[in-house]
Amino acid sequence: MRVLDQAGVPSPRVDAVALAAYALGLPRLELVLAPDPAPAGFVEEFAELVERRRGREPLQHIVGHTVFRYLTLRVEPGVFVPRPETEVVAQAAIDEARRVAATGRSPLVVDLCCGTGAIALAVDTEVAEARVVAVDLSPEAVGLTRHNSGAVGTLRLRVEQGDVRDPALLAELVGQVDVLVSNPPYVPPDAVPREPEVRDHDPDLALYGGGADGLDVPRAVLAAAARLLAPGGLVVMEHAEVQDAAVREVATSSGAFAQVATLPDLTGRPRMLVARRNARRDVEDSQP
Structure with missing residues (x-):
């Protein structure tokens, strides 16, 4: 979340949670505690998604949909x-x-x-x-x-x-x-x-x-x-x-x-x- 906030993303917490849900293959995510242990490959995929969002690629393009x-x-570039x-x-x-x-x-x-x-x-x-x-x-x-x-x-x-x-x-x-x-x-x-x-x-x-x-x-x-x-x-x-x-x-x-x-x-x-x-x-x- 801090990385996205520093990049000027308007809603860093919301976007971080949405990216985590996408990486976990879930429609949405309500986290109280982080999963322990994290699923295999989650950390690397999440980091890649955050980097894309840090570069101001639209969240909707990354996850492929919007409400x-x-x-x-479905949304597409x-x-x-x-x-x-x-x-x-x-x-x-x-x-x-x-x-x-x-x-x-x-x-x-x-x-x-x-x-x-x-x-x-x-x-x-x-x-x-x-x-x-x-x-x-x-x-x-x-x-x-x-x-x-x-x-x-x-x-x-x-x-x-x-x-x-x-x-x-x-x-x-x-x-x-x-x-x-x-x-x-x-x-x-x-x-x-x-x-x-x-x-x-x-x-x-x-x-x-x-x-x-x-x-x-x-x-x-x-x-x-x-x-x-x-x-x-x-x-x-x-x-x-x-x-x-x-x-x-x-x-x-x-x-x-x-x-x-x-x-x-x-x-x-x-x-x-x-x-x-x-x-x-x-x-x-x-x-x-």
Whole structure:
């Protein structure tokens, strides 16, 4: 633990215990006394794992999994590791899907920029009536979402490779989606993350949103939401805390959304846009 603390690891004790459990082949470890004697090879393997973590390799990459809400998901280098803050984004999508289900309909939910499939699978497993479609540009993310769906999902999840900036994406679902949720890349080019675990290990494709403000991809998400959502459908999108006003302006100025608002994350920071598709899209879409 001291080695990890000196290396600046944010949660040295938690990580040390997790690494020890991994070395022992246990799902978790609650140590009162160290095992005596230690299993053969444990000391050497544990030391190697600690050294990797000391070098700020993400704990999730070392142990190969992470927990998101009620799910244990496989993670791999090259695919963005889901964070606890995004569980609130998933909750907003789940709440809306449950509201739709309570009316007797089967809610259609789309997760854009799905990464590991964390949000999509949370909806898939927590809202029995939901039909969920997950999309990502990265082939690695698509493959990992499919793996996680097979491991922990209901097997109803549809996973597609596609670019959120493509106006033909999910063309067969135009005007039918009840909830569109996304944790897109949104980091501006001059705001390189300070944490080595993020800066050196999360893929640039999942971090940097494009444009001077980092909002090119989020703008594309909102354009997709305007196209895909049914009248009254809800868009839920994560963003950086300094982007709340700019994201609200994008949504409002598009003319496609009403009830545009920002909600807080677990720490109270403004990190999530929610907005409803205008109910009169038939009139709006007929305008030149």
